[in-house]
Amino acid sequence: MWWSYQDVEEQKARVQREIAKRKKRGEKFEALPAPAGQKKLSTTFWGQAWCRNLESYQDYETRLPRGRSYLRQGNVYNLEITPGELSAVVAGSELYDTSITIHPLPKKQWQHIVESSAGQVGSMLDLLAGKLGDGLMQVLTDPKDGLFPKPKEIRFNCSCPDHAVMCKHVSAVLYGVGVLLDTKPELLFTLRGVDQAELLSNASSSVITDLSADSGDLAGADISAIFGIDLGTSIPILTEEPPPVATEPAKKKAPAKKAAKKTPKKRSQ
Ligand SMILES: [Zn+2]
Secondary structure (H helix, E strand, C coil): CCCCHHHHHHHHHHHHHHHHHHHHCCCCCCECCCCCCCCCCCCCHHHHHHHHHHHCCHHHCCCHHHHHHHHHCCCEEEEEEECCEEEEEEECCCEEEEEEEECCCCHHHHHHHHHHHCCCCCCHHHHHHCCCCHHHHHHHHCCCCCCCCCHHHEEEEECCCCCCCCCHHHHHHHHHHHHHHHHCCHHHHHHHCCCHHHHCCHHHHHHHHHHHHHHCCCCCCCHHHHHCCCCCCCCHHHHCCCCCCCCCCCCCCCCCCHHHCCCCCCCCC
């Protein structure tokens, strides 16, 4: 079946009317902004690594390009990332509901990543900005043991009639994650069901944990004011204490220094 330019324009207008109607009813419709003219969809370490991972799988090869152009045209709305799940509405011939389930990162795999990161991540800012050593980057992006999902861990569902394989709406949403990770890299960890604070070296994680315990929510706090420093590229105070010698979690019996007494396991967020 051939579509004329007019058909396509008419279809677009119809979908836009539908969006306007739903908005009027109070439904949320936020388009994911995607760079139109630039070559790369993503500009940061995490966003680019996500897209590279997708593109490395042959299973997806044929469908990804159409999804990419769908995204660039601003057809992905309401993209949400929650633990183990992505969801969005994608505008095509109609509005389609798309959801993608992604297995949580296996515990063993996460443990391996945490151990490999020991002493290598200076601060949460460095981690989220992707300011990491080459060795650690390789660990995080490793196709087999890294953070990113493999095709067998990904299941998708779309309300469009194209059931057989990954449709362009699903692939647009998958690319959309790369765009979203540029501004919210922490969502990758949310999606895989892991806590990124566990990647921080012991010293820095205990400082941050203590801080969040005292002040409630770190996110809303003025970190510069708390530390009394200028936040440039890292938090210098974190490196003032001697870096932890052990490469594995400290044993309980280890002669505890006073700073090591409080080592809460998890940072609540
Ligand atoms: Zn679809």
